[in-house]
Amino acid sequence: MAGILKLCWIFLKIGVIFFGGGYVLIPLLHRIMVDQLHWLTLQEFLDGVALSQLTPGPLAMLATFSGYKAAGFLGALAATVCIFLPCTALMLLISSRYERFRRIEAVNHFLDGILPAVVGLVFAAAFNLGRTSLASTRDFILLGAGFAVLQFTAIAPMAVILGAAVVGLLLHFS
């Protein structure tokens, strides 16, 4: 029970600081889950990102995966509820008085400052993950091919991930 409470507290905190759409969760969760708490290995973390991309839900479904690893199904449920609690509560609050909220300039300025930083953090996450997990030439070729497909075609990320999994399977077993 204490474990679940700690889990709730950690994901509530993460829920309070995920600004700008969700990708900022990658650097945050990577640091907290892999570097600090050691709940996930780097490999598990990357696999979790892949799994969460196989669903229509936001990237934050990574919380479900992390929670599952930490404490089974109950952990997955607790992590999911807690990570979404702050943004849902805030959204309800804003929705109830949105005309007024729109005019608060400080909020806009704060966000104007944060959003470009989120962009930097997202690239930093790619850099950190790549530095530790890309080893062989084959990895870099897959990275380049994946990048080209995702950037220049409208193929869904889910399909690309599944396709790459098939490639991985063939490369190792043929």
Place this chain on the structure above:
Amino acid sequence: MEKEINKVTLPQIAATFFMIGATGFGGGMAIVALVERRCVLEKKWLNHDEFMHGLAFGQILGPFSLNISTFVGYYLRGSVGGILAAASFIAPSFLLVSALSYLYFRFHEVPELKSALLGSNPIVIALIVVAGIGMAKRKAAGLETAAVAAAAFAASALFGVSALTVLILAGCWGLWKGWFAGRVR
């Protein structure tokens, strides 16, 4: 508010958002587009301007897709509607990820699965880079914002500053900039 009485029932909200959550592959903006088509264009539950306001606020904290669901639910049936829409939207993904997590932690020692996942590894990183580029085009196109993005990258990637610290510093920079612009004007 003297508005026409909303005829949208809670089960209708739940069913609609559950379907969106179950079928809206593509995530993020793809979901937003789907919500717009279902709720604004087809069902006419709210008009386009209201939807856009909801979208603007949805960028503050958390994922757009969840926030726009909460917003529409709230607009239709108050807090209960908002929470119901959010929960219904997340439910299919939650069940799917739970099931996949179970399979993963149970079977990831299987060599076939391991090599399949090694193949998807670089794609995950490519995905993050592509997302970063997309965001950069929208949020860091100017010189000053690009500099903020570069500074955030350097702080996090090269100097190991925590993401939270970076975000708070950037927010304060935004506040200061706004205050300064106000003074000059």
